[in-house]
Amino acid sequence: MAMFDRRREHKQTFDESRTINVTIRESSNVGGHIEYRIEIWRSPEPEVRYSLTYRYSQFAHLNFALRSPHVTLPVLPPKKFFGNTDKSFVNDRKVALQNYMDELTKHPILRHHQALKNFCDPINYCANQLENGMMSVAAVLRSGGRLELGNTMHSIGWRYHKQYFHVCQVTPASTTDSTASVASGGAGSTATGDSVSTTGSASAVRGSSSSTTSNTSSPELTSAALAHTLHVAPPKASLLLWWCPYGVDSTMHLRDVHGTLTALVQCQHPYLATTLSSVATETGVCVTMPFYPQGSLRDLLYGARPDQSYIVKYNSNKSTSQSLACGISIRSAAVYGRQMLTALNFLHHKSVGHGHVHLGNVVVVEGVCRLGGAENLVLGLPHPLRFLFTYVKSLNSIQAIDVYCFGHMLYEMAMRRQLSTPTCEVFPADCPPLCRSVLESILSPEAGKNGMPTIDGLLTHPFFNEIPLHSHGRVSLHMSASVKQAVLTAHQTMLSRLLSDQKKVRLQKRIQKAEALIAQQSYRFTGRNKEANKKTGSKSAGATPPSSTITSPG
Structure with missing residues (x-):
């Protein structure tokens, strides 16, 4: 082991x-x-x-x-x-x-x-890495043989290295239950006994007892592919599979990644999205989940199809006109916000956290909002708004990050556009008072300096506490002590790098202020010399030439 x-x-x-x-x-x-x-x-x-x-x-x-x-x-x-x-x-x-x-x-x-x-960045973004991802997915499916790989969904997300595929669950060709070797808690074997056929953009992975593939064809599985049991899905049901390599903040052992993903697959909560299976290898993680034809909550907000590219779906020119016709009402934003806060409160009470709260990780099923994407923190992937985190001093815990991202999500639902700045000083006049109160407590410059509200505190806010919760299903999330410690260590690693980047940003601000002050003083000194030279009628001897003036970068 x-x-x-x-x-x-x-x-x-x-x-x-x-x-x-x-x-x-x-x-x-x-x-x-x-x-x-x-x-x-x-x-x-x-x-x-x-x-x-x-x-x-x-x-x-x-x-x-x-x-x-x-x-x-x-x-x-x-x-x-x-x-x-x-x-x-x-x-x-x-x-x-x-x-x-x-x-x-x-x-x-x-x-x-x-x-x-x-x-x-042609080195870090190259076509070979995308081909490697396709090979990794094919190798993972060969280890189980219960999924048929369909069309690739190109560029539906903002991450370059995260790939999405249509898949469906099929009945194994063999009557024996040999493919059950990927059961929960067990280590999947190397890719043997399966064949892969590719036609155009679709790849079919089917079980075959007569064909044999050597172990060298799937190097990512030679050191153990850890798989988790698939929940029962209807035959030929349309599913979504995504593959992503580990991110820059990934520090977990493969054993701890397996334990965390197992807990997330088995997690039960009415406001958390269902994950059908997760497979962790040494090169990345493969996750299978139901495919929602209506797309994410952001797709509903912008009236976009889930299979469209990220650029086409969320471009501002398109979203402005479509969101006015099919946007989310303030009442719906309060209902969805209450449900998401309840899910986040459950995760944080289990010492898990989320770290990737945004509308792209939220789906609405029969009027119930469900939050997904918790696997991204296990992979060590950065949040899409992380470049804004570096400008907010109070983001020093995983709960503060989740609350801050929740504020951005609520702002996007209420204003029908994304907030592109770290904080917001002036909110639109048509924003309802209760919603404005919540947004100010999270996105105001004072909150960025003094601290974020807690999830428990937001649940008691009048904007949310008057919303009834109609879903009272069973909730459970079981994690061993060692896995919890690994998750906490991953949180600390992510927060340590964030703290380092925040210090760099503050240092750059001080340098820019100093350069601006020097440039201003140099300009005043040059102006005084010119005035003195005009009075004496001679050429300026000590004036600083304009080309040497120091200006603030950007």
Whole structure:
């Protein structure tokens, strides 16, 4: 059993949620073509930089790849056939390209586009990793043989390395119950006795007692694939399977990942989404869940189909018009908020927490709101709003993070748009008083400095405590002491890195203030010298030239 105690070496080494900053440093004429050297770094680590060189045609190719319905792109400088190497033209185009990249990287939706990620970071975002994910899913399914892999759902989420598939549960071809080796608590064997056939974009995985696959075809399973029992699902029922490698905050042993996922699969709560199965390997986690045709709560808010790409579904131009027609009423927001707070309160009383609260992880089934996505914290994945966490000093616990994300979720339901800033100083005038009171207690600058309210405190707020709960099903979540300790350790690892990033952000703010003060004093000194020189009629001798003025970055 020593192989279960090893830590995984296969995990992401970068935070996908961090904001990408692009600066075009210089341009040069190489072989009659103008090349632009761009410098890229991720907030809040400006000292970690790398450079790439692109031509204008590659910027144009990026702009073409970003095109999609209902998406308004920033203006790309036009192409010029003659005189495109003139120094003045190159300088003007350089400025225009800089503005173009700034708008893309700061856009709340477009910054998650796969084409932009490939352009800015071709090493960490490459097609080979997506192919490896497909191979990992096929290997996991071969170990059980009870699922048939259907079409790939491309880019329905914001994570580049998280892949989604349509699957359905099928009856094994063999009458024996050999596939029951993936039962709960047991270790799945290596991929043997199964065959994989691929046709177009669909891959079928069926049990075959006559065919044999060598262990070398599935290296991710050689050190133990840990599987959990599938809940009984109707034959040929449409299911959703997703695969994702471990994130930058992942520190759990494979044994502890298995124990935590087992507890989440067996968890019962009326306001927690059902997970049918979970499989943990050394390279990532594969989770199967019911497929909801109506999509997530965010899909309902924006009137989008769940199989559309993330960019098309949640682009602001489309969401504004559609959310007005099929948005969520304040009463429904209060009902859903009460149900989600009840689910979060249950998890925190079990010392689990959630860490990934947002509308994309919420589904509504027969008027009942169910929260999912708790597996993301086990994988060590960052929250999509983590880049905002670094600006909120009071986010120093997993409960504070869940409450803060709940505030963003309530704001999105009430205002029908996402809040793109860490805090909100002025709320719209049409926001109801009780809803405004909740939002101010979470998203105001004072809450960001002094502390977040507790989940128990929010449940007693008049906006929620008057909402009756009609679902009173059985609740249970059983975890061993060792697994609980592993979960707490994972929380501390995530919080430690967040605290470090918060310190870096505060240091950058102090540096920017100092640079702005120096620039202001330098400007005043230059102005006084010019006035003195005018009076004496001589040229300024000690004035600081404008090019040496220090300005605040950004």
